[in-house]
Amino acid sequence: MxxxxxxxxxxxxxxxxxxxxxxxxxxxxxxxxxxxxxxxxxxxxxxxxxxxxxxxxxxxxxxxxxxxxxxxxxxxxxxxxxxxxxxxxxxxxxxxxxxxxxxxxxxxxxxxxxxxSALNSCASIVGSPLMSDFAVVSMSDLLVPWKVIENRVESAAKGDFVLVIYNPASKKRVHQLQDTRKILLKYRKPTTPVAIIVGAYRESESIVITDLENLPNHSDKLGMTSTVIVGNSSTYSYKDLMINPRGYKSKYNLEEQTNPDLKV
Amino acid sequence: MxxxxxxxxxxxxxxxxxxxxxxxxxxxxxxxxxxxxxxxxxxxxxxxxxxxxxxxxxxxxxxxxxxxxxxxxxxxxxxxxxxxxxxxxxxxxxxxxxxxxxxxxxxxxxxxxxxxSALNSCASIVGSPLMSDFAVVSMSDLLVPWKVIENRVESAAKGDFVLVIYNPASKKRVHQLQDTRKILLKYRKPTTPVAIIVGAYRESESIVITDLENLPNHSDKLGMTSTVIVGNSSTYSYKDLMINPRGYKSKYNLEEQTNPDLKV
Structure with a gap:
């Protein structure tokens, strides 16, 4: 058999x-x-x-x-x-x-x-937050010590990674995202866009686009089916969407776009 | 219309x-x-x-x-x-x-x-490399300065993130992954598992499981359709698979597993 x-x-x-x-x-x-x-x-x-x-x-x-x-x-x-x-x-x-x-x-x-996965589905709903390098961190410290997670948040902040946060909070577990916000604010502007996505593609779906400064005003949106995406230094918000420019319109010469190894 | x-x-x-x-x-x-x-x-x-x-x-x-x-x-x-x-x-x-x-x-x-995406498909083929926090970095420095990418690799290494590398190399672009390997070796053992996945789920699919030390021996596998996954300090290889333990069998008490906010 x-x-x-x-x-x-x-x-x-x-x-x-x-x-x-x-x-x-x-x-x-x-x-x-x-x-x-x-x-x-x-x-x-x-x-x-x-x-x-x-x-x-x-x-x-x-x-x-x-x-x-x-x-x-x-x-x-x-x-x-x-x-x-x-x-x-x-x-x-x-x-x-x-x-x-x-x-x-x-x-x-x-x-x-x-x-x-949540990172794919949530990103597709809130604009284009994952156009540049990103880090994914789970705030659940049941199986991973909080010190390890905190170090990862600090590293991701220093590296200017867009940050995707799984398990941001639960009824019992609230300090983790608060601490994460404090770490991020050492490196990023208070106006850095933040998306909270609840129940992506489910009937219960709800989306909040806010920023690091105002994130604490939306703690009622944090729970079992929430994912949080924090922009990096280039991310901007536009009419309830987060946009992360890929760089085509920055100082790099558009004429050089013929490089065939660019995934677009 | x-x-x-x-x-x-x-x-x-x-x-x-x-x-x-x-x-x-x-x-x-x-x-x-x-x-x-x-x-x-x-x-x-x-x-x-x-x-x-x-x-x-x-x-x-x-x-x-x-x-x-x-x-x-x-x-x-x-x-x-x-x-x-x-x-x-x-x-x-x-x-x-x-x-x-x-x-x-x-x-x-x-x-x-x-x-x-490549991170989902490649991970599914080589075991379970993405059980803990991970960072995704593209080595393409056409639109992003190499210094920025290098800083991200260093940050991801310090944070003990599993690292998923998009666009690892092309014919013209070879130093980036070599430099990345050098940075990672400052923080991780030479035996850290590395997977090179070419053409996941396509007819051309080919997989190499190697380690940081031996990565240079497989440069022929790096190209347009390759993705590289580098383990963190906990990742081990087992019979051509990379396994990243989620922590259930570590020092944390399995009795505490009733926390409902853990995505498993």
Whole structure:
């Protein structure tokens, strides 16, 4: 019996922005596993399948369960919103497999199906904030010490990176984004544009375009489904959009644009 | 007459990893514009449409052309590989519109369709390199001075970010990745895993998992369709995969995993 373990990103939470591969692989699966919210995002695809819905806990046990079910010969899809390769379950599955001496060549087959992650979906809604180099930081300090995260924020600020913030805050966790703002204000103007995107492409979608100075006025927008994007020194806001110029109209000579290795 | 301008990401270059929205919006369009390589990725969707195929040049003129065609009442899709919101055409279109005094509320309608970008697709193929905070840097110094890029690499290295490198090298442009490697080696071990991904999900796909020390041995893999991912201090390689532990199995107490604001 040959099973398979798929780790599937279903995108931001609207079927339109799911990939064909994600839909196909869910359809081909015997078993669907995931947090209830994520499983609900694909409820139209899972009729007749064995479905395990979970609350958000016991990730390590979950990884073992997925692997065991796949090893028993089933085709198992672990579904998650966004991209499971970005702060997702792909890491824990591979860690667990590696500890068990797994060999990808003759052991269990694993496929990670990439998806439109929060950074892609949120950026597409608020203009063009990710035209230049950017850093992605999760404010969740449950598994990473706050000192490490703080150092990353400081480094990203010094490097003039656009900053994409995952898990910006929760009811219990509020100082992290406040501290981040203070660090950023050492390097960036108070007028630096900031976007808060809640529930991108979901019915609950709401967008705020503000700036570093006024960010504290919008703390009611920060929660489980929020992403925050902070501009760099070049980003400007224009009629509820953030625009990050790519540089074509700056001092560099437009005549030189024939360089073929520029991704545009 | 009401036209519309769509800026559409078609993903890594294999139809399976395109989103439903990308396919739908291309089908609904009157006019398709893009670099020849990108237009060819969707050749099965564009029969009977007006198609403008371009070599890689004159981006500013192209932006004006797209806008003018859409303003004339056409539904225009500017297609690109990956996600047009990441180092893509979204920025230049918005910049050009803003300069012309565009008002999104009553002017031309614009939609950016996010896609599976190189960072998503490449990560999904080589294990789980993006489980913790990461920085994305383009080595192309045509529009950004090398000093700025170098400072970003140094900042990302200090912050222990996993580093995703777009446009790592071209025939003419080789010192940038060499310099980057030198900077990283000031902060990271020579055994730090590095993945070079060429043509993710295309027929030409090829993958090398190496390390910072041995990166120079694989310069033949660096080009237009290559992406490089460099691990941070926690990343390890396992049987041709890069694994970045999320922290569940580290010193943090697994019992505390009930925090609901952790994206997994």
């Amino acid at each position: 040959t099973g398979k373990l798929n780790i599937v990103g279903v995108g931001p939470g609207h079927n339109d922005h799911m990939t064909f591969r994600a839909k196909e692989i869910i359809r081909e699966s015997d078993i669907i596993i995931g947090y209830e919210t994520y499983v609900n995002l694909v409820s139209d695809l899972i009729e007749g399948k064995t479905v395990y819905r979970y609350a958000m806990t016991q990730e390590v046990e979950r990884a073992h369960q997925c692997i065991d079910l796949a090893k028993s010969g089933k085709i198992v899809s672990l579904v998650s919103s966004g991209d499971p390769g970005i702060y997702g379950m792909a890491g824990l599955i591979y860690e667990t497999l590696a500890e068990g001496g797994w060999d990808p060549k003759d052991g269990l087959q694993v496929e990670v199906v990439p998806g439109v | 009401t036209g519309k301008l769509n800026i559409v990401g078609v993903g890594p270059g294999h139809n399976d990893h395109m989103t439903f929205r990308a396919k739908e919006i291309i089908r609904e369009s009157d006019i398709i514009i893009g670099y020849e390589t990108y237009v060819n990725l969707v050749s099965d969707l564009i029969e009977g449409k007006t198609v403008y195929r371009y070599a890689m040049t004159q981006e500013v003129e192209r932006a004006h052309q797209c806008i003018d065609l859409a303003k004339s009442g056409k539904i225009v899709s500017l297609v690109s590989s990956g996600d047009p919101g990441i180092y893509g055409m979204a920025g230049l279109i918005y910049e050009t519109l803003a300069e012309g005094g565009w008002d999104p509320k009553d002017g031309l309608q614009v939609e950016v369709v996010p896609g599976v």
